[in-house]
Amino acid sequence: MVQVDENDLSLLFQQGIQGNAASFVLLARRLVSRLKKSDPATATLLAETLSSMSSPTRSVTQPVDADSRRGLLKEEMAVVLDHEPIWSPDIALKLGRVIDERRLATKLRLSGLEPMKALLFKGPPGVGKTMACRWLARELGLPLLTLDLATVMSSLLGKTGTNVRAVVDYGRGFPCVLLLDEFDSIAKRRDDERDVGELKRLVTVLLQAIDEWPSTSLLVAATNHPELLDPAVWRRFDLELDFENPSEPAIVQFLRAEGISVTVATELAAIYAGSSYADLRRSAQSAKKAAVLSDRSFEEVLAEEGLTSMAALQESTFLRDVKIKRLAAEGISHRDIAQQLGISHPTVGRVLKKTKGN
Ligand SMILES: Nc1ncnc2c1ncn2[C@@H]1O[C@H](COP(=O)(O)OP(=O)(O)O)[C@@H](O)[C@H]1O
Ligand SMILES: [Mg+2]
Structure with a gap:
């Protein structure tokens, strides 16, 4: 009864x-x-x-920008990673909790509790924020929707709030992981009043989105500059994850997975300390190609490139400029190049202007 x-x-x-x-x-x-x-x-x-x-039925059509009719989202039904991530103990613990709460959601609900639904990923570029979100979607077997604000920003200025709203409404319609990537990009261009107003609207939209978000789905916001937004916003998230550059043991693990021996990996880890995962991956890819082209061993080329890129960078403006050009050609922003190389923003601009003139 x-x-x-x-x-x-x-x-x-x-x-x-x-x-x-x-x-x-x-x-x-x-x-x-x-x-x-x-x-x-x-x-x-x-x-x-x-x-x-608790989630309404899925609407069929993906949201588009009202003016340009361009799609706002990238939708992946099943996420595939091209290599396995390495997590620091803290990140592994937190991601594990997210997964556990989802897997045992019924048990939680029986006690009147809900699994975590809104996560905030913070940290510098290239340290695994996007990758962690992709990894979560894969582990949970959920489709991944990505709204990369950095890439859609320029055409959307003035309507970002409306567009984010449309994306959130679409994502609420079915169980999924929704990633609002590079969430702060709008905040970076606080050059005029309009942008400040736009940012405020965006924050309001985000707060509403968290409140209305069904616990059957996961909302993830990733940011390089959490300080640009009000701390009150961040408190609304169920969990914050701070991503950092890999520690030396993590670098060793990364290099081991690339096929480098323990001894060499340990030596290289000291050279590469302070690099991001993205840097490491870039160096490894470039060394692999150079090794094939010059019939040398991958280990040797990687060690040599590691030395020139890190230590000699401080001494030689030639090497520094080469690196600046390479990063710029890869589409990295001046600001991020300056940050990565520990030089000023204007220096990056000057070097690139000089090369254009040639
Ligand atoms: N934890 C990790 N373990 C292994 N490789 C990683 C890790 N995090 C990032 N990478 C590598 O660096 C690249 C950039 O990472 P990404 O997640 O896009 O950085 P972010 O979103 O923090 O800027 C990834 O494509 C991946 O190759
Ligand atoms: Mg990212």
Whole structure:
């Protein structure tokens, strides 16, 4: 016999009839939690119904920018990674908790709790924020939707809030992982009043999105510059993850996975200390190609390139300029180049201007 408090039931009916989905879900969850003792089977059934129904049905068409009609999203039904990530103990622990809470969501719901739904990834460029989100989608077997604000920004200025809203509404429609990547890019261009207003609107949209986000999906915002946004915003996320450049043991692990021996990997790790994963990967790829072209060993070329890129960079302006040009050709921003090489922003501009003139 199912024991339910009639006041609870009456409140639930009221909210349902009024079409107040958020309150309905809240009350339903409370009911499930109370039923757990007297009737665990019914409680489990209701908890499962609640998790499968709490997101509305999927809308068919992807959102597009109202003016340009350009698609706003990248949608991947099944994420494939081209290599396995290496996580620091702290990141591994946190990502593991996210996965556990999702896998055991029914158990949580039976106690009136919800799994984490909004995550914030912080950290400098090239340290695995995007990769972690992709990894999560793959591990959870969910489709990944990516809105990269850095790439859509220019055409969207003035309507970013509206576009983010459309993307969030689309993502709420079915279980998925939605990544709002490079979330701060809009904040970087605070050169005029309009941008400041736009940023404020964007923050409002983000806060609403978190509130309305169904716990059957995961919302991830990634940022290089968390300081540009109000700390109150960040407190609304269930969990913050701070990504950092790889530690020396992590670099050793990375190089080992690339096929470098322990001894050489350990020596190289000291040289590469302070590099990001993206730097490491770039160096490894370039050394692999150079090794093939010159019939030398990959280890040897990598060691040599490591030495020139890190140590000699400080001594030789020639090497420094080569590196600046290479990074610029890869589409890295002046600001990020300056940060990576520990030089000033104007220096980067000057070097690139000089090469253009030649
Ligand atoms: N934890 C990691 N383990 C191994 N490789 C990584 C890791 N994080 C990043 N990388 C490499 O660096 C590249 C850039 O990482 P990405 O996640 O795009 O950086 P971010 O989003 O933080 O700027 C990835 O494509 C991947 O090859
Ligand atoms: Mg990224």
